[in-house]
Amino acid sequence: MLQHRAKLYQTKQHKTKLGSHLLLSSSLLLMTGQSAFADTGSQTDESANVEQGGWIDGLLENLGADGEYNQDKMIDFSVLPGPFYNPEMSFGVxxxxxxxxxxxxxxxxxxxxxxxxxxxxxxxxALGIAVANKTFLQQDRLRFYVDAVIADAPEVYYGRGYDENRQDDNKVTFDNQQVSLAPSLRKRISAQSFIGIGMDFNYNSADDIDRGQSMVDSSMLVESSRSVGASLLVNYDSRDSVLxxxxxxxxxLDSKWYRQEFxxxxxxxxxxxxxSEYLSIGESGDVLAWQVHGRFTQGxxxxxxxxxxxxxxxxxxxxxxxYRDEQMLLAQVxxxxxxxxRHGMVFWGGAGGLADNIDKLSADELLPTAGxxxxxxxxxxxxxxxxxxFGNGDSGFYFNVNEAF
Incomplete structure (x- = not known):
């Protein structure tokens, strides 16, 4: 379910969805970048840069974004506000x-x-709040994770499958009321392996459905959706850091079973x-990361x-x-x-596909991405x-916490 929740943190060009606007404005990030890479060609410029850097460092310290951890605090918080605008949500914070x-x-x-x-x-x-908690316990023998969302925000539906999803005229817009909760407990069973159990609750209800000129079947949006399931997870995890x-x-491997009895x-x-694999590049501090991810459904x-x-x-x-369907497979590097x-850059590429059956996943219907x-x-x-x-005929602008994978 992480891939569904991840949409709560994105900002789209002309097609923005709910949670992208949850973080700090680009102006603050650009200011921090300027303080690190400012031109020091003259004494006057240098003094101005030092003064600016001190002001920015002071602002970041007051917000808790100092790059340090204070173990004397119960929880050491950084709080970062920022305004946003997009055509669907108008102005907001x-x-x-x-x-x-x-x-x-x-x-x-x-x-x-x-x-x-x-x-x-x-x-x-439009309103929303999302919580992501990872707690490490007992010398890292236990890990307790919780993800939760409560939101009321714009949503889109283009039908199912590559052919329907590719058609711009198939767009259906609506306001989605969402509540989700997914706690899980993971126990270490060897030096680098865990087994976990959890539950998953999701409720979604669509209002103000606007079908426009769409010819896709969107009748299912009229009824609210409630999914309640149990999960079993096993993994091998040799990463030096989860974050x-x-x-x-x-x-x-994460398996979930949703049943009416639940x-x-x-x-x-x-x-x-x-x-997912992560390779440290020499002494530079650079990292090469790549991932293959599949999600497959039945019923x-x-x-x-x-x-x-x-x-x-x-x-x-x-x-x-x-882009929605029952089966999905992607790779990204x-x-x-x-x-x-405290600055860095990333460059990525990838491709993915979806279909109603696994055997119908096709290289002819791949969706490429780079950024x-x-x-x-x-x-x-x-x-x-x-x-x-940048995708094929689409693009996205995102603010998030931590890496994509």
């Missing part, structure tokens, strides 16, 4: 609170736990397969639980919600360039990212 903490101060093995809270409100009434890995690999409206299954799958491409994590450059100070991004380290191993992605 978003706030991202990024917190680091340790459950046991004596625990020298566990990574720092994270609590990320993103919220937004716009002039036309910002520089080496190692993640191999993961409270779901329909019965269906979801299997997610993931392989009576509701519209909001179809596999989807696009958004801030899965094939950046496409509008999340436009990214070079993460380490710059001076470039900027990184700023807010807290140790916690980055704000600003990405510009």
């Amino acid at each position: 978003g706030v991202s609170a990024i917190g680091l903490y340790q459950v046991d101060k004596e625990d020298q093995v566990s990574q720092l736990s994270t609590l990320i809270i993103n919220g937004f409100a716009s002039a036309n009434g 910002s890995p520089r080496s190692g690999r993640l191999v993961e 409270g779901s409206q329909t019965d269906f299954n979801v299997q997610s397969l993931l392989y 009576d799958v509701p519209w909001d639980q179809l596999s989807a491409l696009g958004g801030g994590g899965l094939l950046r450059g496409y509008n999340s919600g436009r 990214e070079y993460r360039l380490n710059l001076s100070g 470039v991004g900027y990184r700023f380290e807010v807290k140790p191993k916690v980055n704000l990212r600003l990405d510009m992605g």
